[in-house]
Amino acid sequence: MVDSPRAGEDLPAADDAGENKLLVEAIAAGDAAAEEAFVARFLPLVRIMLVTRTRNPDLAQDLLQDVMLGAICALRKGQLRDPARLSWFVRGIARNHLNEHFRGKARQAVSLEFPDRIPDLGSGRDDAEMNRRETLALAGIERLDPTDKAILQLTLVDGLKPGKIAEMLKLNSDVVRQRKLRATRRLIQFVENQSQKLIASYSTARRMR
Amino acid sequence: MRTCDGKPAERYALAYFEGSLPEDETEAFEQHYFDCPVCAERLQTMRAASHVLAREPAVDIEALRRKRFLSWPVPAPAWGLAAAAVLLVLGIFFFHRQAPAPQPQLAQLTPPPAPVQATAAPARQADFDLPVFAAPELRAEREDPHFKAGRGAYAQGDFPGAIAALRRVPASAQESLAARFYIAACQMKQGDLDGAATAFDRVARAGDSPQRESAFYYLAQIALAQGNLGEARRRLNQTIALRGDLEAKARSQMAGLEGPGTQSGSH
Numbered sequence: 124m125v126d127s128p129r130a131g132e133d134l135p136a137a138d139d140a141g142e143n144k145l146l147v148e149a150i151a152a153g154d155a156a157a158e159e160a161f162v163a164r165f166l167p168l169v170r171i172m173l174v175t176r177t178r179n180p181d182l183a184q185d186l187l188q189d190v191m192l193g194a195i196c197a198l199r200k201g202q203l204r205d206p207a208r209l210s211w212f213v214r215g216i217a218r219n220h221l222n223e224h225f226r227g228k229a230r231q232a233v234s235l236e237f238p239d240r241i242p243d244l245g246s247g248r249d250d251a252e253m254n255r256r257e258t259l260a261l262a263g264i265e266r267l268d269p270t271d272k273a274i275l276q277l278t279l280v281d282g283l284k285p286g287k288i289a290e291m292l293k294l295n296s297d298v299v300r301q302r303k304l305r306a307t308r309r310l311i312q313f314v315e316n317q318s319q320k321l322i323a324s325y326s327t328a329r330r331m332r
Numbered sequence: 333m334r335t336c337d338g339k340p341a342e343r344y345a346l347a348y349f350e351g352s353l354p355e356d357e358t359e360a361f362e363q364h365y366f367d368c369p370v371c372a373e374r375l376q377t378m379r380a381a382s383h384v385l386a387r388e389p390a391v392d393i394e395a396l397r398r399k400r401f402l403s404w405p406v407p408a409p410a411w412g413l414a415a416a417a418v419l420l421v422l423g424i425f426f427f428h429r430q431a432p433a434p435q436p437q438l439a440q441l442t443p444p445p446a447p448v449q450a451t452a453a454p455a456r457q458a459d460f461d462l463p464v465f466a467a468p469e470l471r472a473e474r475e476d477p478h479f480k481a482g483r484g485a486y487a488q489g490d491f492p493g494a495i496a497a498l499r500r501v502p503a504s505a506q507e508s509l510a511a512r513f514y515i516a517a518c519q520m521k522q523g524d525l526d527g528a529a530t531a532f533d534r535v536a537r538a539g540d541s542p543q544r545e546s547a548f549y550y551l552a553q554i555a556l557a558q559g560n561l562g563e564a565r566r567r568l569n570q571t572i573a574l575r576g577d578l579e580a581k582a583r584s585q586m587a588g589l590e591g592p593g594t595q596s597g598s599h
Contacts, residue, residue, distance in 0.1 A: 168366050171375055175349055210366035256380035264384055270575075273391040278346050279382035291393050297540050301574045304542075307378065308342050314377045 140207040147206040150198040158195055165213050166191055172214070176221050178282075186224060190217045256314070263313035271306035274299055340364055341374035343542075348375075349382065458556040459581065462486075463517055463546050479507040482514060491518040509535060513543040520550060529554045536570075545576040552582065561589060 149157030169190050173183035194216050197203065203212050264272055270292065277283045277291070285303065289296040344361050347353045353361065365371040465486050478500040485493035495518045501511035516531030529551060536547040552567035568589075571582040 165366075167376055168372055171365075171372075171379055172362055174379075175351070178351075211363065214362060214366050253380060253383075256377060257384050260377060260381040261384045264381060264388070270396055272385075273393070273396055275346075275381065276385045276388065276391055278350055279378070280386045282350055284350065284352060293397055295573070297544070298573060298575055300540050301545065301576050303346055304343060305576055307346055310381055311338070311342055311374050311377055314380075315373075 143209040144206040147198060147203055147209060150195065151201040153199070161195065161198070162191060165194070165210075169213065169217050172217055173221065177224070182224070186217075186220050190220050193220070259314045259317050260310065262317065263310040266313060267306055267309065268302075270294075271302050271309075274303050275306050275310075278303060336364075336368045336370050338370040338374050340368070341371035341378075345375055345378040349378065458553040459549075459585075460520060460553060460557075462521060463513075463550070465514060476501050476505040476507050476511075478502075479505065479511055482511065486514060486518065491522050494518050509538055509541050510543060513547060516547070516550070520554065525554045525557060545571060545574045545578055548574070549578045549582060552585070556585070565589060 146157055146161055150161060166187070170183060170187050173186050173190070174180055177183050177186070190213075194213050197212075197216070203209065264275070267275070273292065274288055277288045278285075283291075285296045285299040288294075289299045292299070294302075340361065344353060344357075348358060348361055365375055465483050478497050482494045482498035482501070485491075485497055495515050498511040498515045498518075501508055505511075512531055513535045516528045516535065519525075519531060520528035532547040532551045532554070535541070535543050536551065538544075548567050548570040552564045552571060555561070555564035555567055565586065568582045568586045572579050572586070
């Protein structure tokens with residue numbers, strides 16, 4: 124599947140690199156809007172990573188604050204020399220916090236240098252977005268075949284592996300994997316199609332106004 | 333990373349969430365979605381789905397199993413037994429008919445058995461439409477150059493060119509199984525059905541892969557074209573059992589095989 128990253132690979136495309144450079148320079152120059160943009164881009168990604176790695180949403184939320192503040196403080200100090208590696212940098216900070224947590228080290232970093240001015244890192248900032256996604260996801264899930272829905276639920280909620288699900292549903296594990304892949308694809312496509320329709324209808328409504 | 337089609341998230345999101353990806357692949361996938369807005373968006377959709385599913389009532393496994401039992405495809409061994417029973421009955425019937433007749437004049441009145449035409453109708457059902465050349469995972473970053481060349485030739489209908497390019501895809505490349513699959517598709521299109529069947533069979537035997545369902549399906553088509561209805565049924569059942577995108581087509585063909593005039597070609 125995804126090969127391990129190798130040197131020089133997985134770097135952002137040129138236009139992404141240009142955006143990263145602007146963002147990193149603006150944060151180093153003290154631009155609050157750039158920090159907001161940085162948070163809007165990376166907070167959801169870091170949250171997914173932390174929730175997935177810790178399997179504990181509360182702990183993930185605590186670590187998320189530390190990671191984002193740590194990243195912003197480092198960027199303010201101009202500690203990222205190669206803006207093209209911005210995403211590596213953020214992910215690296217997240218990994219360090221995770222490693223520290225799993226090694227049992229006390230959380231300490233941000234309390235030592237808690238900045239005066241910080242962007243909004245509260246959970247409220249993307250609640251509306253999350254609600255929108257969940258509404259669409261629910262509609263997509265309701266359209267799935269009941270067995271596909273069960274496989275997704277047993278995987279995502281109960282954390283069961285395909286072999287165990289296969290045993291429970293009296294299917295073979297190849298079938299479970301295939302159905303899981305298909306259900307994922309259908310769900311994503313449904314949500315994306317609905318999102319595009321919503322965007323289109325919103326644009327039309329704006330034009331009519 | 334803006335050219336990613338979102339397939340990595342589609343394929344690996346659940347394995348990532350369930351923690352079943354090896355650590356090196358987990359890291360590579362994380363780095364990918366940190367740079368890829370398409371995959372990041374899809375991951376967030378799956379995260380929302382997991383929240384929704386957590387609030388849904390727990391699955392009634394027994395009810396599901398009962399419901400599914402009614403539409404379960406007949407497993408290959410059962411087809412084998414049924415075919416054997418039909419052949420046995422037909423064998424006894426023809427044995428008695430072809431045994432030395434006590435009254436020759438009576439035997440002459442009996443028309444000779446019609447030549448077996450079983451292959452003609454099923455062969456017309458065979459579906460040799462080319463499979464879509466699906467994008468391999470993370471194609472945008474490091475698609476094998478031979479695979480890319482093969483894709484171009486395939487899209488142009490240059491099957492010898494596609495085969496030549498795809499054969500140069502190294503076995504260690506992540507596209508190697510897909511390359512074998514498309515080589516088989518090209519061979520099938522060129523009329524080399526035996527070669528295609530061998531290649532599709534290797535893909536199917538390689539285990540779970542995005543190409544496995546299609547490999548079973550095309551093995552069924554080749555068997556249909558060759559009039560080997562027993563093999564066609566077996567492969568169609570394997571296709572149906574995977575419950576994928578080709579399930580409906582396979583079921584439809586299976587129903588067609590159960591029509592009149594198609595039994596005697598069973599091998």
